[in-house]
Amino acid sequence: MSSRDEYDAIIVGGGFYGCLLAIHLRKSGAERVLLMERESSILQRASYANQARVHNGYHYPRSFLTALRSRVNFPRFVADYKECIDDNFDQYYAISKVFSNITAGQFHTFCTRIGAPVEPARPEIRDLFNQELIEQVFRVREAAFDAGKLRQRVIRDLEEFDVAVSLESEALRMIPATESRIEVISLRGGAEARTIAGQVFNCTYSRINKLLVDSGLAAIPLKHELTEMALVEVPPELRKTGITVMCGPFFSLMPFPAQGLHCLSHVRYTPHHEWFDTAGETYRDPYAYCSRVLKVSSFPQMIQDAQRYLPLIKQCRYRGSLWEVKTVLPKSEVDDSRPILLRPGHGLANLTSIMGSKIDNVYDMMDMISIKPPSNTRT
Ligand SMILES: Cc1cc2nc3c(=O)[nH]c(=O)nc-3n(C[C@H](O)[C@H](O)[C@H](O)COP(=O)(O)OP(=O)(O)OC[C@H]3O[C@@H](n4cnc5c(N)ncnc54)[C@H](O)[C@@H]3O)c2cc1C
Structure with missing residues (x-):
C-alpha cells in the first residue's frame, strides 16, 4: 500500500x-x-x-434542551449559510383545540421561556383556519434552506x-x-x-x-421510518407562507426552496413503515429497503386531514414525493x-x-x- x-x-x-x-x-x-x-x-x-426547516425551537415544546439548542444554533446557521436561506415568507404555528399535547397558552409560555419571537397572527391569517378546530395562530420566526x-x-x-x-x-x-x-x-x-x-x-x-x-x-439500537414528504404547488394565498399545526397528529406545509415548491408532511401519514435495529437481530439495509419497497403516496390522506384545519390547502397541486429513511434514537419517541x-x-x-x-x-x-x-x- x-x-x-x-x-x-x-x-x-x-x-x-x-x-x-x-x-x-x-x-x-x-x-x-x-x-x-x-x-x-x-x-x-x-x-x-x-x-x-431551519429550526428555531418552536417544534420541540416536549424537549426543552432540543428547543434551546435550536435557538442557539438558528442565528449562527442563518448567518453562516446566508446565501442558502429563504426567510422571505411568514411562518405560522397554529394550535389545535383537539388532540393537541399543548394549549395555546402553554405554547406561548414555552416560546417566551426559550426567548423565541412569537405574536398572535393577524385576523386575516386566523380566518384561513377552521375556528372550530384551531384555538390560536401565532406568527413566529423560522427559515427554510x-x-x-x-x-x-x-x-x-x-x-x-x-x-x-x-x-x-x-x-x-x-x-x-x-x-x-x-x-x-x-x-x-x-x-x-x-x-x-x-x-x-x-x-x-x-x-x-x-x-x-x-x-x-x-x-446500535435505532428506530427507522420510511418517510414521504409531498411536494406541492400551493395556491397564491399560501405562496409566501409556512404553516405548522401543533402539537400531535397534524401537519406542516413549508417552502421547499430547492424545487420552488412547498413540502407537505403529516405526522400520521408521512411515516409509511417503521422498524428497529436491535443488536443481535437480523439487519435490514435502509437504502435497499427504501429503493425496492412499493411506494404508494399518502398525499390524498394528508390533504384530506389537513383541509379540516386549513380548508385552502385542498387547492394544493401534487407534484411528487420525496422518500427517505428517517432515523432517530428510540428515546426520541417518548419526548420528541x-x-x-x-x-x-x-x-x-x-x-x-x-x-x-x-x-x-x-x-x-x-x-x-x-x-x-x-x-x-x-x-
Ligand atoms: C423526512 C425527514 C424530514 C426532516 N426534516 C428536517 C428539517 O426540516 N430540518 C432539519 O434540520 N432536519 C430535518 N431532518 C433531519 C436531517 O435531514 C438529518 O439530520 C441530516 O440530514 C443528517 O445528515 P447526515 O449527513 O447525518 O445524513 P445523510 O445526509 O443521509 O448522509 C449520509 C451519507 O452517507 C452516505 N453513505 C451511506 N452509506 C455509505 C457507505 N457505506 N459508504 C459511503 N457513503 C455512504 C449516503 O449516501 C449519504 O450521503 C429530516 C429528516 C428526514 C428523513
Whole structure:
C-alpha cells in the first residue's frame, strides 16, 4: 500500500454532517482527511430529502434542551449559510383545540421561556383556519434552506479546505490495521480499495448500523421510518407562507426552496413503515429497503386531514414525493427530542459513529469532536 492511501481521518458519508466534520477536522489541524461517499455527489440523501426547516425551537415544546439548542444554533446557521436561506415568507404555528399535547397558552409560555419571537397572527391569517378546530395562530420566526444551494456551498468549502473527496466510493467494512489505526475496505469503480486512517468517522445516518454490522460489530439500537414528504404547488394565498399545526397528529406545509415548491408532511401519514435495529437481530439495509419497497403516496390522506384545519390547502397541486429513511434514537419517541448520537470507540478504538439529528445542530457535533495528534505507528 502506498503512503497516499493513509490518512489522519476518514469520514464515511458525504451528507451535511460528514462534510462539515471533514472541514472541521481540516480546520482543527488534521493534514490528510478523506471523505468517502457512495453517491456521485454529496448531500443526496437525508440532507436533501428533508423538510428544509431551519429550526428555531418552536417544534420541540416536549424537549426543552432540543428547543434551546435550536435557538442557539438558528442565528449562527442563518448567518453562516446566508446565501442558502429563504426567510422571505411568514411562518405560522397554529394550535389545535383537539388532540393537541399543548394549549395555546402553554405554547406561548414555552416560546417566551426559550426567548423565541412569537405574536398572535393577524385576523386575516386566523380566518384561513377552521375556528372550530384551531384555538390560536401565532406568527413566529423560522427559515427554510435551499438544499441545492447548500450542496454547492459545501462543495466549495470542501475544496477550499483541501478535503480529499472520493465519490461513488462505498465503505464495505472496517478492520483494525494496527493497534491505533483502522483499515476501511471500500468499493470504488467496481474494484475493492483499501485505505488506512488514525481515526474513522461513520457518518452514514440511517445506515450507521450497516457499516457496523458488516464489520462484525454490534448494531446500535435505532428506530427507522420510511418517510414521504409531498411536494406541492400551493395556491397564491399560501405562496409566501409556512404553516405548522401543533402539537400531535397534524401537519406542516413549508417552502421547499430547492424545487420552488412547498413540502407537505403529516405526522400520521408521512411515516409509511417503521422498524428497529436491535443488536443481535437480523439487519435490514435502509437504502435497499427504501429503493425496492412499493411506494404508494399518502398525499390524498394528508390533504384530506389537513383541509379540516386549513380548508385552502385542498387547492394544493401534487407534484411528487420525496422518500427517505428517517432515523432517530428510540428515546426520541417518548419526548420528541433530537440529540446527536455520538458513539466513540464502539467496537473499534478510533472509530466514532455519529448520527445527525437536524441540519442546524451540526454545530453541536463540531463542539464534541477534535482530532487526535497523528500517531507514529503507521503501517
Ligand atoms: C423526512 C425527514 C424530514 C426532516 N426534516 C428536517 C428539517 O426540516 N430540518 C432539519 O434540520 N432536519 C430535518 N431532518 C433531519 C436531517 O435531514 C438529518 O439530520 C441530516 O440530514 C443528517 O445528515 P447526515 O449527513 O447525518 O445524513 P445523510 O445526509 O443521509 O448522509 C449520509 C451519507 O452517507 C452516505 N453513505 C451511506 N452509506 C455509505 C457507505 N457505506 N459508504 C459511503 N457513503 C455512504 C449516503 O449516501 C449519504 O450521503 C429530516 C429528516 C428526514 C428523513
